[in-house]
Amino acid sequence: MSELFTIDCHTHILPKSWPDLQKKYGYPGFISLKHTSPCCAEMMLDNKPFRTIQANCWDLEARIADNSEHGVDLQVLSTVPVMFNYWAKSEHTHDLAKFLNDHIAESVTKYPKNFIGLGTLPMQDTHLAIEELTRCKAINLHGIQIGSHVNNLNLDAEELFPIFQAAEELEMAVFVHPWDMLGKERMGKYWLPWLVGMPTETTLAICSLIFGGVLEKLPKLKIAFAHAGGSFLGTLGRIRHGFHSRPDLCAIDCQIDPNKFLEQIYFDSLTHDREQLEYMVKILPINKIILGSDYPFPLGEQIPGKLIKESEFSEKTKQALLSHNAAKWLGLDLKKYL
Amino acid sequence: MSELFTIDCHTHILPKSWPDLQKKYGYPGFISLKHTSPCCAEMMLDNKPFRTIQANCWDLEARIADNSEHGVDLQVLSTVPVMFNYWAKSEHTHDLAKFLNDHIAESVTKYPKNFIGLGTLPMQDTHLAIEELTRCKAINLHGIQIGSHVNNLNLDAEELFPIFQAAEELEMAVFVHPWDMLGKERMGKYWLPWLVGMPTETTLAICSLIFGGVLEKLPKLKIAFAHAGGSFLGTLGRIRHGFHSRPDLCAIDCQIDPNKFLEQIYFDSLTHDREQLEYMVKILPINKIILGSDYPFPLGEQIPGKLIKESEFSEKTKQALLSHNAAKWLGLDLKKYL
Numbered sequence: 002m003s004e005l006f007t008i009d010c011h012t013h014i015l016p017k018s019w020p021d022l023q024k025k026y027g028y029p030g031f032i033s034l035k036h037t038s039p040c041c042a043e044m045m046l047d048n049k050p051f052r053t054i055q056a057n058c059w060d061l062e063a064r065i066a067d068n069s070e071h072g073v074d075l076q077v078l079s080t081v082p083v084m085f086n087y088w089a090k091s092e093h094t095h096d097l098a099k100f101l102n103d104h105i106a107e108s109v110t111k112y113p114k115n116f117i118g119l120g121t122l123p124m125q126d127t128h129l130a131i132e133e134l135t136r137c138k139a140i141n142l143h144g145i146q147i148g149s150h151v152n153n154l155n156l157d158a159e160e161l162f163p164i165f166q167a168a169e170e171l172e173m174a175v176f177v178h179p180w181d182m183l184g185k186e187r188m189g190k191y192w193l194p195w196l197v198g199m200p201t202e203t204t205l206a207i208c209s210l211i212f213g214g215v216l217e218k219l220p221k222l223k224i225a226f227a228h229a230g231g232s233f234l235g236t237l238g239r240i241r242h243g244f245h246s247r248p249d250l251c252a253i254d255c256q257i258d259p260n261k262f263l264e265q266i267y268f269d270s271l272t273h274d275r276e277q278l279e280y281m282v283k284i285l286p287i288n289k290i291i292l293g294s295d296y297p298f299p300l301g302e303q304i305p306g307k308l309i310k311e312s313e314f315s316e317k318t319k320q321a322l323l324s325h326n327a328a329k330w331l332g333l334d335l336k337k338y339l
Numbered sequence: 340m341s342e343l344f345t346i347d348c349h350t351h352i353l354p355k356s357w358p359d360l361q362k363k364y365g366y367p368g369f370i371s372l373k374h375t376s377p378c379c380a381e382m383m384l385d386n387k388p389f390r391t392i393q394a395n396c397w398d399l400e401a402r403i404a405d406n407s408e409h410g411v412d413l414q415v416l417s418t419v420p421v422m423f424n425y426w427a428k429s430e431h432t433h434d435l436a437k438f439l440n441d442h443i444a445e446s447v448t449k450y451p452k453n454f455i456g457l458g459t460l461p462m463q464d465t466h467l468a469i470e471e472l473t474r475c476k477a478i479n480l481h482g483i484q485i486g487s488h489v490n491n492l493n494l495d496a497e498e499l500f501p502i503f504q505a506a507e508e509l510e511m512a513v514f515v516h517p518w519d520m521l522g523k524e525r526m527g528k529y530w531l532p533w534l535v536g537m538p539t540e541t542t543l544a545i546c547s548l549i550f551g552g553v554l555e556k557l558p559k560l561k562i563a564f565a566h567a568g569g570s571f572l573g574t575l576g577r578i579r580h581g582f583h584s585r586p587d588l589c590a591i592d593c594q595i596d597p598n599k600f601l602e603q604i605y606f607d608s609l610t611h612d613r614e615q616l617e618y619m620v621k622i623l624p625i626n627k628i629i630l631g632s633d634y635p636f637p638l639g640e641q642i643p644g645k646l647i648k649e650s651e652f653s654e655k656t657k658q659a660l661l662s663h664n665a666a667k668w669l670g671l672d673l674k675k676y677l
Contacts, residue, residue: 184543208535209529212529228577232569232574236538236573241611254529272576300584
């Protein structure tokens with residue numbers, strides 16, 4: 002394994018506990034945490050088990066120990082997408098976002114050499130979202146994590162544009178994570194919402210931001226997509242061919258070839274596959290791929306950065322993927338961390 | 340351009356006219372054809388324009404002229420997926436399938452050196468589907484084209500298994516084409532059902548057949564997928580990682596690594612992208628890629644086989660992709676066509 006400075010841009014964290022949200026807000030649909038042993042807890046959705054998690058999901062020292070073992074120097078913290086709660090009343094989502102963001106900011110303050118933070122926003126309310134985005138900046142978070150859609154809105158919805166605009170102005174990084182997968186009624190078995198639904202969500206998010214003209218209008222927006230961009234890069238030929246063969250349908254709000262936006266978008270490296278990562282390195286500008294592992298979840302890269310570090314890429318390429326590109330995306334001065 | 344023998348496995352055809360199906364069956368929802376000039380017609384869905392088509396969609400001589408210009412020797416004919424009509428009463432879908440299949444069989448009989456035919460089946464009725472599959476064999480079709488799902492059933496549904504079993508026994512090729520795309524409510528603009536929905540449909544179909552154990556149980560089934568397998572190959576790392584990390588969710592009906600089935604599945608070559616085609620050639624057994632163009636539609640490869648013929652693949656690889664693999668899939672003796 003290489004000793005190159007390593008930033009894991011895609012990790013999830015939860016507080017060890019939080020108030021009973023159903024009680025606090027007055028209606029069900031929120032996640033609660035039931036600690037079952039010192040090492041384990043059950044995320045519960047309306048009293049039904051949603052996901053079992055380990056201490057490294059909330060315990061900062063456990064995360065630092067894992068990082069040390071894995072060769073990760075700096076971890077970018079963001080909440081678990083099921084905590085987005087865009088469906089709830091916006092004042093409640095806002096209240097919860099503040100709680101989660103304060104927790105992440107405190108984690109960064111406690112271990113500033115180990116963690117960087119991304120906030121969550123009440124995206125269903127443009128005004129509150131921008132208010133909280135501004136506050137995220139003030140409490141030293143480096144960006145935000147948002148879902149691949151907001152209720153029935155794709156990311157090109159005009160209600161969302163001012164939030165992206167504010168993120169560009171504030172130089173806050175944006176990390177788009179799939180959630181609330183479309184087509185669930187067709188994906189009842191085999192973990193298909195995670196294996197097929199999530200990559201589709203991400204692709205739909207990227208296409209919406211490109212075809213909707215959002216990326217064209219905000220060329221300095223620092224935006225990254227989880228899971229290597231889902232199925233976007235593997236179907237880019239079809240997407241581009243559609244754009245060129247039916248501009249009457251595709252090029253109505255943005256006339257620029259989708260390929261051009263590969264110079265603007267960041268993708269995390271989570272392919273789980275050597276050939277697919279090599280394909281990314283082949284077709285993308287080398288400064289656009291950032292290490293992301295989905296730590297600490299089972300669909301993640303178990304040793305974050307292993308695929309990159311064991312690749313045959315040049316040292317320069319490895320360093321770009323492991324931290325230099327992330328520093329650019331997040332606006333970090335790496336010297337402060339060395 | 341190379342002079343290698345070329346079979347285009349993915350083309351669509353319609354009869355020049357057919358009975359008024361709403362009148363014949365007694366309810367709406369069927370496609371009709373309105374000829375607007377000698378060269379053009381409008382496919383109408385309940386009196387609303389669905390798609391404009393050209394004469395090469397129905398005129399055999401126009402197709403042969405195109406093939407001659409494009410360097411295609413043999414074209415595999417199949418209906419347009421909107422004609423599947425799995426939603427209709429099964430006796431009506433059966434009746435229409437017989438009409439469409441007879442038309443394709445007649446086209447092949449008229450020009451046996453130019454065309455090969457795939458039938459369509461009333462997949463929503465296991466018994467009628469097998470009856471028509473058997474008849475397709477008898478009228479000299481080489482296989483069938485089916486949709487990526489059948490109403491609310493994915494392709495691993497037990498109702499569909501006997502049809503696949505019969506296809507294996509009869510040595511009929513199966514071509515899976517995306518249709519009736521999931522998540523349409525999230526894809527209102529930018530042709531997204533075609534650009535994002537279709538690749539997802541195909542991926543869901545492949546995953547269903549793998550995880551559901553259908554391919555394991557039918558190792559001799561000769562099955563091919565349109566559009567280079569949709570987003571399957573570009574997200575295979577994630578799919579495999581899911582299989583290995585959560586066997587409790589993924590490996591419940593089939594315990595074999597999804598990768599193993601790459602030796603069984605055929606993929607058409609429709610990537611619209613040189614690097615993606617090279618990626619396919621890199622990761623797939625070389626005998627599993629078949630030329631498919633989606634002729635005569637705009638999302639197709641405008642000169643079928645151009646990407647392969649202009650590639651830097653060896654002559655042997657080109658010949659495999661352009662016809663040898665197709666001959667194996669369809670059970671053709673190429674000597675008869677040379």
